[in-house]
Amino acid sequence: MVGVEDDLIAAGAEIIWVLEADASGVPGTAASCMAFFDQFPVVYGITSDQGWCVGDAETMPTPGTFDASPFSVARGFDMVVPRSNMTIVYSTSHGTPSGNDNPTGADVLADVQAIIAGL
Amino acid sequence: MKAFSLLPLLVLLGCPTTDPPPDESDTDADSDSDTDADSDTDTDADSDTDADADTDADADADSDTDTDADSDTDADADADSDTDADADADADTDADTDADTDTDTDTDTDPVACYPSGAVEPMTINEVLTPYSWPIAHHRDGIRSGPLDLQHVPCASDPVIDWSPFDVLVFISIPAW
Numbered sequence: 113m114v115g116v117e118d119d120l121i122a123a124g125a126e127i128i129w130v131l132e133a134d135a136s137g138v139p140g141t142a143a144s145c146m147a148f149f150d151q152f153p154v155v156y157g158i159t160s161d162q163g164w165c166v167g168d169a170e171t172m173p174t175p176g177t178f179d180a181s182p183f184s185v186a187r188g189f190d191m192v193v194p195r196s197n198m199t200i201v202y203s204t205s206h207g208t209p210s211g212n213d214n215p216t217g218a219d220v221l222a223d224v225q226a227i228i229a230g231l
Numbered sequence: 232m233k234a235f236s237l238l239p240l241l242v243l244l245g246c247p248t249t250d251p252p253p254d255e256s257d258t259d260a261d262s263d264s265d266t267d268a269d270s271d272t273d274t275d276a277d278s279d280t281d282a283d284a285d286t287d288a289d290a291d292a293d294s295d296t297d298t299d300a301d302s303d304t305d306a307d308a309d310a311d312s313d314t315d316a317d318a319d320a321d322a323d324t325d326a327d328t329d330a331d332t333d334t335d336t337d338t339d340t341d342p343v344a345c346y347p348s349g350a351v352e353p354m355t356i357n358e359v360l361t362p363y364s365w366p367i368a369h370h371r372d373g374i375r376s377g378p379l380d381l382q383h384v385p386c387a388s389d390p391v392i393d394w395s396p397f398d399v400l401v402f403i404s405i406p407a408w
Contacts, residue, residue, distance in 0.1 A: 124398035128379075129371075132406045140407070142367045142376075148407050149371060161372065164392070166365040166379060168404070177363065178404040182353055188405040191354070195384050195398060198347050198360050207406070220401070228398050 116217035117162035125192075125224045127163025130171070132179040132188065139169030139176060185211045190220060192227055201227060345386035368392075 120127060131140030131148055138144070145165035152160075168178045183189040187207020191200050202223060204213040215223075351358035360381070368379035377391030387395040 120401060124396070125401045126394065126397040126399075127401050127403060128368075130402060130404040132404055135407045142365065142369050144407075146369050146371075148405075163371050163401075163403075164368045164379060165371060166368045170365050170367065172364045172366070177353075177361075178402075179406075180353070181404065182355070184404065188403070190404070191402045193360050193400045193402070195387075195394060195400065198350075198362070198381070198385060200354060200356050200358060200360055203356055224399065224401060231398055 116221050117160075119221050120224060121162055123221070123225050124228050129160070129163050129165045130168055130178045131165070132168045132176075139167070139179070141167030141169050143167070185209060187212060190215070192224060194227070194231055196231065345388070346382045347385065 117127065129145055129149070131145035133140050134144045134148060140148075142165055145167050149160035149165065169175050171177045178184075181189060183191060183203045183205060185205045185207065186209040187205070189203060189205045191204075192202035193200055204215050204220070204223075206212050206214045346362050347359050349359045350361040352361055354360060362381040364378065364380040364382070366378055367376065369376045375391070379392065380389065383389035383392070384394050384400065387393065
């Protein structure tokens with residue numbers, strides 16, 4: 113069965129998972145990112161056998177940059193960047209606190225496909 | 232009184248009474264001899280000129296000899312030009328070294344040159360993303376691992392990750408709690 117992640121790849125999008133912190137609040141690493149997805153194979157409707165896993169504790173030049181992003185509303189966020197200009201053209205937020213957009217995987221896929229079609 | 236008495240006596244003795252007539256004949260003889268002397272001098276001058284012409288002919292002969300000597304000198308010059316060819320070969324070696332240096336520089340510079348300028352911090356919509364990097368990244372396929380540097384993304388020059396099949400990157404930033 114083809115999942116949302118396969119449709120993202122087929123559309124021409126590569127996924128980069130950035131773990132801000134683990135379940136204990138410890139800043140994320142590439143290793144803890146992999147462990148998280150092994151424990152929770154489906155996140156926001158997107159299965160986790162696609163994309164690259166990195167940890168925000170290892171973000172250079174400034175660790176914690178994604179956790180401190182203005183796109184985040186107390187929790188996580190998504191953003192889309194075309195390779196051709198490396199400009200942020202899309203952002204959405206997700207998490208239990210109020211004010212988050214909380215799109216589904218299908219919503220993100222539709223937005224990405226529209227962005228690629230417009231390049 | 233005595234003067235009148237001596238004059239007839241002198242006439243009778245045949246003594247010349249004036250000097251000019253004998254002097255004029257002597258002058259003519261002298262001028263003729265001078266003219267002859269001059270003509271002889273001119274003839275000698277002409278012969279001297281001929282001698283000069285002969286000297287020129289000798290000079291021509293000498294110049295022929297010099298030409299042969301020059302030919303020998305040219306042969307030596309050819310030998311020198313062979314030495315120059317060797318020097319050119321050395322110059323080619325230098326050019327090869329320069330080309331190698333250029334190649335190394337291009338390899339190191341390409342990712343930086345390809346990444347767009349004007350990145351904004353903190354990250355902002357419709358602005359260039361800072362070229363973040365991570366010392367290690369793991370692909371969810373459980374097979375591939377390596378450093379991830381966004382500077383390589385625009386040119387797809389990453390030695391580990393092939394970005395070329397993708398038009399966009401989707402960052403999904405998540406907390407685990």
